[in-house]
Structures are given as C-alpha cells and as structure tokens.
Amino acid sequence: MDFQSKISKPIDRVQVEGKVFLKMIKHYEEESVSSQNFVNGVLLGLAQGSQLEITNCFPLPKTQEDDPNANEALVTYEANMIRNLRQLQTDYxxxxxxxxxxxxxxxxxxxxxxxxxxQINLPESVLLTYDPTRTSRGQIGLKAYRLSDDVLAARSEAEDRFRLMGHKGPEVPWECEAASSVGRSSFTRVLEEIPVVIHNSHLVNILLTEIVDNQELSRSELSTNSSMLDLAPPLPKDHPGRYSTLNLSMASSLEQQLRSLLAGLETVHDYQYSYQRSLSKSQTTVAGKTATETRNRELAPIRLDTALVSAQLDFYCNSLAQMAGQTIGKLMLTQAVQKTSSSGAPKSQKI
Structure with a gap:
C-alpha cells in the first residue's frame, strides 16, 4: 500500500492561530513549576489545500510512567474531549x-x-513542538514535523509483508523491520520539518494595535524620545537593561543542552555494547538462514532505539550550533563597536 497515494495534495505549510500558541505556552508554564518534563496536547483544525490550519488545542493530563492503563486513559480522555467539542459546534x-x-x-x-x-488516520497530521529555551532567547520556538516519506513507505511495506505472513500485533513491524523503517534513510531524516506561520484574526490585530497605541501614549508623557518599536519608556544610558539584547550569557540553556547530549551519548554507548554482546552470543549458537532471521529479529529493537537516540542527538547538535552561532555573532558585533568607538576617541596628549 502506497502511503503517499492517499494524499492528493501534501501540505507544505502549517498555520497556527495565536491562541493555540498561547495555550501551549500556558500549559508548559503551569506544569514546569513542578517538573521540567515534556507536556503534550491534542491539535484541532482543518486542512485547506496545501495548508494545515490549527485553530484550537487542549492539553492532555499527566500520567504515571509505571501506570499500565495510562495509554487507555489518555485515549478515552481525548475521545471525550473531542466529542464535547463537537457538541459545542467548534473545530473538532x-x-x-x-x-x-x-x-x-x-x-x-x-x-x-x-x-x-x-498520519495513517489523517495524512496531514503533524507534530507541533514548542521550545521555551529558544523563546527566552528572543526567537519563536515553534516548529512542525511529520514522519519522512522513507519511514512511512518502509513501515507500510513492513505491515503488508507481515500481514501476508500471518503475523499479528502492532509492535511486529517496528521491532523486526527497524533497518528498513529507519536505516533506509539517514537517522537525521526520521522527521521532516514543515514551515510554520502564526495567524491572528483581524479583531486580535486591532486589539494589539490599540495596546501599542496606549503604550505609546503613556510613554510619550514620560519622554519625547518615543519609538514605535519600544513598548516601554526608554531606560537611562547607564542602565544595564539597555544592552540586554547583546547579552552573551547562555549558561543555563547551554548547560541543559549539553547534559541532554551527554546523556544521549551514554545511551548510545550502552545500546552499542548490548548489540555487540547479543550479536556475539547469537553467532556462537547455531547457523543457517532461520538462525540469521531470528538473530536479526532479536537485534532489531536495539538498532531501532540506537537510530532514534541518534536522531535526538542530531537535534541537540543543531540547536547547540545555532546557539553558538548567535553568540559568536553578538561577540563579533560588540568587538566591532568597541573597536570603532576606541579608534574614534581622541587620543590623550602627553604634557
């Protein structure tokens, strides 16, 4: 079964309403008080041509990791919420x-x-992510992803093959076809990114304009040095906040990213050690085609987990490279400004 044949016109852009972004931020800020774990929620919207419009969302409750009924409870909660939203005649x-x-x-x-x-149920479905560390650096940490075409095609082929062989169970294709599902393409192409734009209604834009106008009016009474780009009175020249955008300190974000990177590297090392140990043990038992297939089936979960952790490490490395590039750019800018100011200053004459 060709997965891409289901999609008449694949989406090439995701439009997110401003209230959806605010709900995501609020959900994380409320949950981050007690823990720094990821929070999840469901996206609601509609696909219009080549654009996916996300108009609403709702958060999912936290569950215990050791709860065997956690997935069933989340599915029931999600179905009940969507049914209630449908009764309210909103986007469901x-x-x-x-x-x-x-x-x-x-x-x-x-x-x-x-x-x-x-994506099987609705090929236009996406994963929308919010990174608060990027937002704290003045960037919109909002991105959209979907599974790459290679992973989708390989998974579909694996399901068809195992269905013909009479195998049952949803875990069989991922376990036994890890090489074709992930290894067919590089681990850096497990997910592909889709451009994201944030959209606000005309009423929201009018409200924001009024807020800016009110801020400008109140600020003009305090200073004649007003600007449409500033929403607060200008700070004194000796105030450190005037140069906050040139702040080179990213110790907290950098430390968190490096800790995650080192933890991922240790996990990959453990998976590689487990893989080599299982491989050497299986090679010393029996030989033959059946034994090879059994060995590949037993080693497939380790290969899959290694590929997924490697893909996560690739995301961390890209984030660190981008963070370092921004810091170096600010450093070069401050050095150029300092050099210009020092060269233009009058030299003191010796008496």
Whole structure:
C-alpha cells in the first residue's frame, strides 16, 4: 500500500492561530513549576489545500510512567474531549498533537508510533513542538514535523509483508523491520520539518494595535524620545537593561543542552555494547538462514532505539550550533563597536 497515494495534495505549510500558541505556552508554564518534563496536547483544525490550519488545542493530563492503563486513559480522555467539542459546534478534527519542553522535540519509540498512527488516520497530521529555551532567547520556538516519506513507505511495506505472513500485533513491524523503517534513510531524516506561520484574526490585530497605541501614549508623557518599536519608556544610558539584547550569557540553556547530549551519548554507548554482546552470543549458537532471521529479529529493537537516540542527538547538535552561532555573532558585533568607538576617541596628549 502506497502511503503517499492517499494524499492528493501534501501540505507544505502549517498555520497556527495565536491562541493555540498561547495555550501551549500556558500549559508548559503551569506544569514546569513542578517538573521540567515534556507536556503534550491534542491539535484541532482543518486542512485547506496545501495548508494545515490549527485553530484550537487542549492539553492532555499527566500520567504515571509505571501506570499500565495510562495509554487507555489518555485515549478515552481525548475521545471525550473531542466529542464535547463537537457538541459545542467548534473545530473538532484531530490534526495531530503538540509537545512542549526544553529542546522542543523528543524522539522516542512512543512518539514515532503516535505520529505514525495519526498520519495513517489523517495524512496531514503533524507534530507541533514548542521550545521555551529558544523563546527566552528572543526567537519563536515553534516548529512542525511529520514522519519522512522513507519511514512511512518502509513501515507500510513492513505491515503488508507481515500481514501476508500471518503475523499479528502492532509492535511486529517496528521491532523486526527497524533497518528498513529507519536505516533506509539517514537517522537525521526520521522527521521532516514543515514551515510554520502564526495567524491572528483581524479583531486580535486591532486589539494589539490599540495596546501599542496606549503604550505609546503613556510613554510619550514620560519622554519625547518615543519609538514605535519600544513598548516601554526608554531606560537611562547607564542602565544595564539597555544592552540586554547583546547579552552573551547562555549558561543555563547551554548547560541543559549539553547534559541532554551527554546523556544521549551514554545511551548510545550502552545500546552499542548490548548489540555487540547479543550479536556475539547469537553467532556462537547455531547457523543457517532461520538462525540469521531470528538473530536479526532479536537485534532489531536495539538498532531501532540506537537510530532514534541518534536522531535526538542530531537535534541537540543543531540547536547547540545555532546557539553558538548567535553568540559568536553578538561577540563579533560588540568587538566591532568597541573597536570603532576606541579608534574614534581622541587620543590623550602627553604634557
């Protein structure tokens, strides 16, 4: 079954309403008080041509990791919420789920399976991520992802093959076809990014304009040095906040990213050690085609987990590279300004 044949016109842009973004931020800020774990929620909207419009969302409750009925409880909660929204005659079409937390996206087996099942039901479904660390640096930490075409095609082929062989169970294709599902393409192409734009209604734009006008009016009474770009009175020249945009300190974000990167590297090392140990043990037992297939089936979960952790590490490395590039750019700018000011200053004459 060709997965891409289901999609008449694939989406090439995701439009997110401003209230959806605010709900995601509020959900994370409320939950981050007690823990720094990722928070999840369901996206609602509609696909219009090549654009996916996300108009509403609702958060999912926190569950215990050791609760065996957690997934069933979340599915029931999601179905009840969508049914209630449908009765209220609001947008109720499930178009994916969102995830908010440091780093933005968490690549693991559960999330990959979640994205796949949603894209099977609605091919336009996406994973929307919010990274608060990027927002704290003055960037919109909002991104949208979907599974790459190679992963979707390989998973679909694996399901067809195992269906013909009489195998049952949703975990069989991921376990036994890890090489074709993930290894067919590079681990850096497990997810592909879709451009995101934030949209506000005309009433919201009018309200924002009025807020800006009111801020400008109140500020003009305090200073004649007003500007449409500033929403607060100008700070004194000796105030450190005047140069906050040139702040080079990113110790907290950098430390958090490096800790996650080191933890991921240790996990990859453990998976590689487990893989080599299992491989050497299986090679010393029996030989033959049946034994090879059994060995590949036993080693497939380790290969899949290694590929997913490697994909997560690639996201961390890209984030660190971008963070370092911004810091270096600010450093070069401050050095150029300092050099210009020092060269233009009059030299003191010796008496």
């Amino acid at each position: 079409l499930n178009v994916g789920f969102y995830q908010a937390g440091p780093g933005g996206v968490s690549i693991n087996r559960a999330n990959i399976e979640n994205i796949y099942q949603r």
